[in-house]
Amino acid sequence: MADISSNFLGIKSPNPFWLASAPPTDKKINVIRAYEAGWGGVVWKTLGSQIKNVSSRYSSVNYGGKRMMGFNNIELISDRPLEINLREIYEVVSMYPDRAMIVSLMADNDRNSWHELIQKCEDAGAMGFELNFGCPHGMTERGMGAAVGQDPEIAKMVVEWVMEKANIPVITKLTPNVHSVVPTARASVEGGTNALSLINTIQSVTGVNLDTLVPNPFVAGKSVFGGYCGPAVKPIALKMLTTIAQDPLTSRVPISGIGGVSTWKDAVEFMLLGSTTVQVCTAAMAHGFRIIEDMCEGLNNWMDEKGYKTTNDFIGKSVEKITHWEDLDINYHHIAHINQDKCIHCGLCFITCEDTSHQSIHIERGHPYNTYTVKDEECVGCNLCQLVCPVEDCITMEVHRVAPEYINWKEWQQRGLPLNDH
Amino acid sequence: MSVKNNRLSPSEYAQNFADIHPPFENAEAAAIEANRCLYCYDAPCMKSCPTSIDVPKFIRQIASENLKGSAHTILSANIMGAGCSKVCPVEKLCEGACVYNLMHEEPINIAKLQRYSTGKAMEHNWQLFERKPSIGKRVAIVGAGPAGLSCAHVLSREGIDVTIFEKESKGGGLMTYGIAAYKVTPEFCESEVNYITSIGGIDIRYNQELGKNFSLQTLQSEYDAVYLGFGVGLARKLDIPGEDLDGVVDAISFIYDLRSNDFSAIRVGDRVAVIGMGMTAIDAATQAKRLGAKEVTLIYRRTQDEMPCTEHELNIAKLDGCKIIWLASPIEVLGLEGMVSHLVCDIMQLGAPDASGRRSPVSSGQTFTLEVDMVIKAAGQMPYEHLVDSYQLYNHKGKVEVNDHSSTNLKGVFAGGDCVNGGKEVVDAVQAGKDGAAAILAYL
Ligand SMILES: Cc1cc2nc3c(=O)[nH]c(=O)nc-3n(C[C@H](O)[C@H](O)[C@H](O)COP(=O)(O)OP(=O)(O)OC[C@H]3O[C@@H](n4cnc5c(N)ncnc54)[C@H](O)[C@@H]3O)c2cc1C
Ligand SMILES: Cc1cc2nc3c(=O)[nH]c(=O)nc-3n(C[C@H](O)[C@H](O)[C@H](O)COP(=O)(O)O)c2cc1C
Ligand code: SF4
Ligand code: SF4
Secondary structure, three states: OOOOEEEEEEEEEEEOEEEEEOOOHOOOHHHHHHHOOOOOOOOOOOOHHHHHHHOOOOOEEEOOEEEEEEEEOOOOOOOOOHHHHHHHHHHHHOOOOOOOOEEEOOOOOOHHHHHHHHHHHHHHOOOEEEEEOOOOOOHHHHHHOOOHHOHHHHHHHHHHHHHHHHOOOOEEEEEOOOOOHHHHHHHHHOOOEEEEEOOOOOEEEOOOOOOOOOOOOEOOEEOOEEEEHHHHHHHHHHHHHHHHHOOOOOOOOOOHHHHOOOOOHHHHHHHHOHHHHHHHHHHHHHHHOOOOHHHHHHHHHHEEEEOOHHHHOOOOHHHHHHHHHOOOOOOOOEEEOOOOOOOOOHHHHHHHHHHOOOOOOEEEEOOOOOEEOOOOOOOOOOOHHHHHHOOOEEEEEEEEOOOEEEEEEEEHOOOOOOOOOO | OOOEOOOHHHHHHHOOOOOOOOOOOOOHHHHHHHOOOOOOOOOHHHOOOOOOOOHHHHHHHOOHHHHHHHHHHHHHOOOOHHHHHHOOHHHHHHHHHHHHHHHHOOOHHHHHHHHHHHHHHHHHOOOOOOOOOOOOOEEEEOOEEEEHHHHHHHHHHHOOOEEEEOOOOOOOOHHHHHHOOOOOOOHHHHHHHHHHHHOEEEEEEEOOOOOOOOOOEEEEEEEEEEEEEEOOOOOOOOOOOOOEEEEEEHHHHHHHHHHHHHHHOOEEEEEEEEEOOOOOHHHHHHHHHOOOOOOEEEEEOHHHHHOOOOHHHHHHHOOOOOEEEOEEEEEEEEEOOOOOEEEEEEEEEEEEOOOOOOEEEEEEEEEEEEEEEEEEOOEEEEOOOOHHHHHOOEEEOOEEOOOOOEEOOOOOOEOOOOOHHOOOOHHHHHHHHHHHHHHHHHHO
């Protein structure tokens, strides 16, 4: 059995799975249920100034009959009195000292407010802080949340205020609503943050109701941009994570990865790309806390299979595998191959290649089943057919190198090799 | 032992003849199944539908909540798409070809999805087709069955004035009078006929029989073209001693009675033998059982490998508790005081392949005798040979001969459906009606 426990700047948890700062971590009753279910830690719902929520608050994107492929909210930070939150944090920490208790903060934009809040939370037993520089709605209008995260200068200043006061590790949570997360991340590291987490939600409109013509979510005939999360955002989160994990400055601090994690596989991908712990919100909101069981078991089995003893054995292993386009090996070429024994003759490979790709699949019409084969000379190895094929391992990509040696774009040009030949 | 009616309570009849194809409970359920469809290219299911319904398209339209579009996709290829979705032997048509079978997974429930969209169209009486202004041409159609109605609808869309002559008092043909009651109800058949004719330009004259109330010559002289879609007639005779005894009935009449009267009025025996293993035999056997017969035995000359019905149909009969005796051929019906008492059968063996390629049954010389009080004959149907001959229509043992363009040997007279193919499925008759209409449009 592998050891899946995690140590994030000294904050220990029995597994690397934390619940992200959001409704699942909003009060004692939720958090106790989460710990009972097996979650390794929580980032308590963001605490800060007094606010007021509206209804409705959520909307979602369904796809191909699956609900909540993407999830959107227009909620603000905690709408419960600070004293109650602090008392509950204290109680939960005393009941479950083995779990990570990070408290998310978003104070008013002055040094004193931050210092006051930090003091109160440390007194309540917080083990670490997460600075919410990411909330994309409601708070920005008041110069908080994403408004801080979108301006590296302000971010650095706030991090510095926090570092003056905090005695426990500080994680800065980044907003994805920027052209690149790197500048704010660097500024935060320069300001002294001990760690980074990303991503918060992405500004979005999930859809428009075709009867009322009002976009979702509906609030008395109007709507606003909300924050998007859930499985749909995972690829974007992974990309942003990678930029942080590859940057020489930001890669010096540990990262807590967030955005669309629903299964142990998603979590492992985040960890391979540099996350020490992984945070989850939407998947728990869609299915309940019980998903943690499979996350732990799946991670454990995978680590055993791969021979990893601790999570440190594989964290970050895929970071260097993402390179620059101009460093890719142009002599690498692969060609699709259709296994006729597995083919069910749905024709999707043919029609997609024929209509939208390189007309590389040959069709021999039959009744009722057509036969499809790849025209090797035409195939550019784009993968489209393999992606649309509904049968596992029916289409495989077979390597046919153009030449044995590695050659990249710069050299290709220097040697005057042919361009635009397909 | 006796042949009698009123064997069950009203609620038992209702239960026994309830629709065997319940619809999707709600839009979600339909969407889940629709989303399972892979949206195949040049889809095998479509190629295996005799009317070539664009199955992937109509299913995708259910998934995209474009139900009107979905119904239009179905009905523009098959105006009886609603009825077909209840009666098609899909396991040998569309669903039998669905690519999921090749993954050893359940095929898409195409018929159920088809029922979903077409059911909505009928329920809301969506008018999905517009009739072009009348072009002043008149076409007469004989028979308001699937072939006739399908032909009429295409012609009416093109602005032709259609008159259908139907010998019965209701439309729908065997859909109304032949197909098992647990697949389609009389009310459904009637509303489907009304839905089809609601396009306008189709005048159905009921109780008008060709050869009795009017002749083919009259139609030829009064109309610009004639389409014959009068189907096939009674069950084939067995030509064995005792066939005239009280208790020997023809499956088509048995089912006709059952479809046209209250179930409680239909007489059925305690122990019933059904001769044959086609769709009609299965329908007669299962419905005899559902009417309250104690024991029903299907008797077939060949084996399961050669049977004309599908496995699915056979299973319906088995689940209803019908017994099956393979390799048995009736040679005599015995009677007692003019009533059926026994059926004597030859035990058969399979010999060399015959013209149909199936191994033909030959007598083993041994016999057995079954105690029965009712014998239902369902060994194939007989075309209207006499009627067809009397109008000098070229035919093959009563099956009207047509060329590639649905045209008979008589000028301006076209034909299709069971009266040409000798008895296939509703969906084949619908396609024949479309082909006939296309030929007539080219001819006019
Ligand atoms: C017992 C039974 C069960 C069946 N079950 C199924 C099934 O489950 N699924 C399936 O797809 N198919 C089934 N079929 C076959 C299907 O019913 C036929 O293939 C289909 O109805 C043929 O359509 P049609 O229009 O050619 O003929 P028909 O449906 O027979 O219609 C012919 C019409 O012409 C009328 N007519 C006949 N003679 C004259 C005349 N002289 N003058 C005026 N009108 C006349 C008839 O009254 C009838 O309305 C079944 C058939 C039978 C007998
Ligand atoms: C309803 C809702 C409320 C949220 N509130 C907060 C919050 O108060 N503070 C915060 O830092 N992030 C908040 N988030 C963002 C989540 O913590 C997380 O970053 C985001 O949902 C991406 O993860 P996911 O794809 O697992 O949901 C909220 C998200 C949701 C759905
Ligand atoms: S008409 Fe019949 S065969 Fe054709 S798609 Fe519909 S159910 Fe299948
Ligand atoms: S073959 Fe099956 S999966 Fe493919 S389009 Fe037809 S119903 Fe859909």
